[in-house]
Amino acid sequence: MSTFVYMETPHLLIRQYTLNDVSELFEIMSNPKVHQYTKDKNHPWDRLQTERYIRFFIDKNFTTLDCFHGAVIEKASGKLIGLTGLNPYKEREPEIEWKLGVSYWNKGYATEIGKEVISKTFETTDIIGIYGIASPENAASRSVLQKIGMTYLGVHEFRGQEDAFYYIGKK
Numbered sequence: 329m330s331t332f333v334y335m336e337t338p339h340l341l342i343r344q345y346t347l348n349d350v351s352e353l354f355e356i357m358s359n360p361k362v363h364q365y366t367k368d369k370n371h372p373w374d375r376l377q378t379e380r381y382i383r384f385f386i387d388k389n390f391t392t393l394d395c396f397h398g399a400v401i402e403k404a405s406g407k408l409i410g411l412t413g414l415n416p417y418k419e420r421e422p423e424i425e426w427k428l429g430v431s432y433w434n435k436g437y438a439t440e441i442g443k444e445v446i447s448k449t450f451e452t453t454d455i456i457g458i459y460g461i462a463s464p465e466n467a468a469s470r471s472v473l474q475k476i477g478m479t480y481l482g483v484h485e486f487r488g489q490e491d492a493f494y495y496i497g498k499k
């Protein structure tokens with residue numbers, strides 16, 4: 329049986345997880361550099377945590393983009409290079425999330441993902457806006473949020489710390 333694909337970009341596929349993804353995702357999420365600017369308290373991830381995360385989304389079996397979470401696959405290599413998804417934030421206004429393996433940074437991949445998530449989510453769901461929330465020091469993440477067309481809303485407190493907020497609404 330083939331795995332459900334959420335979207336495809338020139339270089340990437342974003343698909344549902346399978347249990348075969350545990351080792352590759354663990355390799356990425358066990359690197360402390362990936363968590364340097366994130367709020368994830370249990371980091372770097374251990375193998376059990378990675379497996380629990382994957383099982384959670386396999387059980388959810390989301391087939392629409394409203395609150396999808398999936399594996400990012402580099403088409404050329406077939407490798408799992410990270411995760412992305414939409415986290416519930418406000419009613420019909422989720423927050424975009426992405427974490428890529430360090431060796432895949434600065435290839436334009438997050439920008440490619442973000443643009444496709446925005447266009448496909450607005451096209452296929454009733455979501456009216458998407459937030460981008462980044463640590464003010466997370467220059468790479470903030471650069472991507474600008475590049476995908478989000479508007480900077482300033483720095484606000486969120487879950488006990490200051491974060492830079494970005495937003496794009498459905499046109």
Ligand SMILES: CC(C)(COP(=O)(O)OP(=O)(O)OC[C@H]1O[C@@H](n2cnc3c(N)ncnc32)[C@H](O)[C@@H]1OP(=O)(O)O)[C@@H](O)C(=O)NCCC(=O)NCCS
Binds near residue numbers: 361363429438461471
């Ligand atoms: C944030 C992240 C997803 C970006 O992914 P990416 O595929 O490298 O992003 P892109 O290649 O599309 O764009 C990165 C941009 O940031 C810029 N950048 C990278 N590091 C930078 C730095 N230290 N200072 C300033 N700009 C920086 C790059 O130059 C590039 O911009 P450009 O195309 O204008 O040159 C990736 O770095 C990552 O996974 N980080 C760890 C997890 C994380 O912080 N996620 C975000 C919060 S959930």
